[in-house]
Amino acid sequence: MFRCWGPHRGWVPCAPTPWLLLSLLVCAAPFGLLGEETRQVSMEVISGWPNPQNLLHIRAVGSNSTLHYVWSSLGPPAVVLVATNTTQSVLSVNWSLLLSPDPDGALLVLPKNSIQFSSALVFTRLLEFDSTKVSEGTQPPGKPYPPYSLAKFSWNNITNSLDLSTLSTIFQGHPVDDPTGAFANGSLTFKVQAFTKSGRPAQPPRLLHTADVCQLEVALVGASPRGNHSLFGLELNQLLWGSSPSGFMQWRPVAFSEEERARESALPCQASTLRTTLAYSLPHSPIVQAFFGSQNNFCAFNLTFGAPTGPGYWDQRYLCWSMLLGMGFPPLDAFSPLVLGIMAVALGAPGLMFLGGGLFLLLHHKQYSEYQSIN
Ligand SMILES: *[C@@H]1O[C@H](CO)[C@@H](O)[C@H](O)[C@H]1NC(C)=O
Ligand SMILES: *[C@@H]1O[C@H](CO)[C@@H](O)[C@H](O)[C@H]1NC(C)=O
Ligand SMILES: *[C@@H]1O[C@H](CO)[C@@H](O)[C@H](O)[C@H]1NC(C)=O
Ligand SMILES: *[C@@H]1O[C@H](CO)[C@@H](O)[C@H](O)[C@H]1NC(C)=O
Ligand SMILES: *[C@@H]1O[C@H](CO)[C@@H](O)[C@H](O)[C@H]1NC(C)=O
Ligand SMILES: *[C@@H]1O[C@H](CO)[C@@H](O)[C@H](O)[C@H]1NC(C)=O
Numbered sequence: 001m002f003r004c005w006g007p008h009r010g011w012v013p014c015a016p017t018p019w020l021l022l023s024l025l026v027c028a029a030p031f032g033l034l035g036e037e038t039r040q041v042s043m044e045v046i047s048g049w050p051n052p053q054n055l056l057h058i059r060a061v062g063s064n065s066t067l068h069y070v071w072s073s074l075g076p077p078a079v080v081l082v083a084t085n086t087t088q089s090v091l092s093v094n095w096s097l098l099l100s101p102d103p104d105g106a107l108l109v110l111p112k113n114s115i116q117f118s119s120a121l122v123f124t125r126l127l128e129f130d131s132t133k134v135s136e137g138t139q140p141p142g143k144p145y146p147p148y149s150l151a152k153f154s155w156n157n158i159t160n161s162l163d164l165s166t167l168s169t170i171f172q173g174h175p176v177d178d179p180t181g182a183f184a185n186g187s188l189t190f191k192v193q194a195f196t197k198s199g200r201p202a203q204p205p206r207l208l209h210t211a212d213v214c215q216l217e218v219a220l221v222g223a224s225p226r227g228n229h230s231l232f233g234l235e236l237n238q239l240l241w242g243s244s245p246s247g248f249m250q251w252r253p254v255a256f257s258e259e260e261r262a263r264e265s266a267l268p269c270q271a272s273t274l275r276t277t278l279a280y281s282l283p284h285s286p287i288v289q290a291f292f293g294s295q296n297n298f299c300a301f302n303l304t305f306g307a308p309t310g311p312g313y314w315d316q317r318y319l320c321w322s323m324l325l326g327m328g329f330p331p332l333d334a335f336s337p338l339v340l341g342i343m344a345v346a347l348g349a350p351g352l353m354f355l356g357g358g359l360f361l362l363l364h365h366k367q368y369s370e371y372q373s374i375n
Pocket of ligand 1: 063064
């Protein structure tokens with residue numbers, strides 16, 4: 001069940017309407033970040049040669065603002081988001097410092113006083129649950145197998161999949177240590193894509209994007225599950241910062257179990273409650289420390305894909321899920337709350353998590369029939 005953080009009231013159950021979501025985010029978005037029609041987007045792999053670490057810089061310049069997204073697979077996969085109120089801001093990386101045990105200050109966005117907002121998201125673990133003998137809708141969805149720590153994955157060289165025509169690249173990884181050979185034929189991929197203007201991809205879940213966002217598609221392909229009925233999930237970890245919610249993650253509560261993304265292969269995607277991580281340790285991200293210093297005000301949540309019955313990863317050893325990550329305010333898909341539901345997590349505010357309408361309807365398979373009406 002979703003809950004959200006009320007500043008003075010503690011944890012309260014909530015399911016705000018899309019209007020509430022809209023008004024909160026609009027009020028909180030700093031001026032100058034209220035969406036730009038188009039941006040000049042550059043995507044660059046910053047080389048730390050000869051070290052083999054991936055660092056991807058997306059720089060999106062608008063008429064009076066620049067957004068920076070820095071993705072890396074140094075440590076667990078992570079992204080640092082920074083919005084500035086100038087067209088001139090730049091990223092500066094000190095590799096020797098970044099690779100040192102204490103990377104504070106190794107990533108800078110300059111000039112510092114142009115920064116309007118910054119946050120970070122870290123993908124800490126790939127989860128696997130045994131969903132046999134589990135009834136639908138329970139959380140967690142079965143007995144957990146030991147999770148795969150994404151900090152202990154080895155990743156490809158993203159330069160080789162960098163495609164400047166589609167502004168995308170792919171981080172493809174597998175566990176460094178794989179004693180059972182579960183990933184002998186498998187991998188986990190993070191496809192990152194940026195956009196120069198708004199639009200909607202041809203493939204479901206067809207999330208409406210703007211020039212202010214990055215899209216991430218996570219896919220697990222070909223890895224051997226540890227049971228006959230394994231459900232997979234991801235643990236995400238966001239850095240809390242400041243007081244105004246002006247960054248977001250947005251997704252439809254659906255994943256797919258086939259490359260051909262259709263109603264028949266749609267799986268429900270569920271999010272757990274947000275938990276602060278003061279009480280438990282998660283792998284730390286060098287790029288987050290490099291930008292923010294040593295902070296520990298993180299909160300984490302789990303996403304799980306699939307249900308004990310219906311289609312699943314077991315059909316084709318395939319699972320794919322998409323989300324948008326952005327600054328300013330999320331693209332408003334006028335009709336989707338009615339059709340499929342949109343979930344959003346505000347980044348930057350202590351634990352604000354919003355939930356658009358329609359989610360609960362959605363988790364019943366019969367509702368997927370309406371899915372195809374999105375065009
Ligand atoms: C930034 O540019 C947008 C669009 O051109 C404009 O509406 C807005 O007023 C500008 N903001 C500032 C702070 O100049
Ligand atoms: C990654 O690939 C590019 C292009 O093939 C190459 O120039 C670069 O040196 C590689 N990086 C590493 C760390 O191997
Ligand atoms: C990078 O950081 C190191 C300290 O680790 C420092 O000695 C060096 O001067 C820095 N390089 C630049 C270009 O600032
Ligand atoms: C990997 O693929 C090969 C060839 O298709 C197959 O023989 C082998 O059993 C597979 N290994 C696993 C762990 O699935
Ligand atoms: C998986 O299914 C097979 C055949 O149905 C069965 O023999 C095996 O014991 C099952 N494995 C587990 C871990 O449940
Ligand atoms: C995510 O799930 C794993 C496995 O059940 C659990 O150990 C972990 O505490 C969960 N994380 C959060 C943030 O709920």
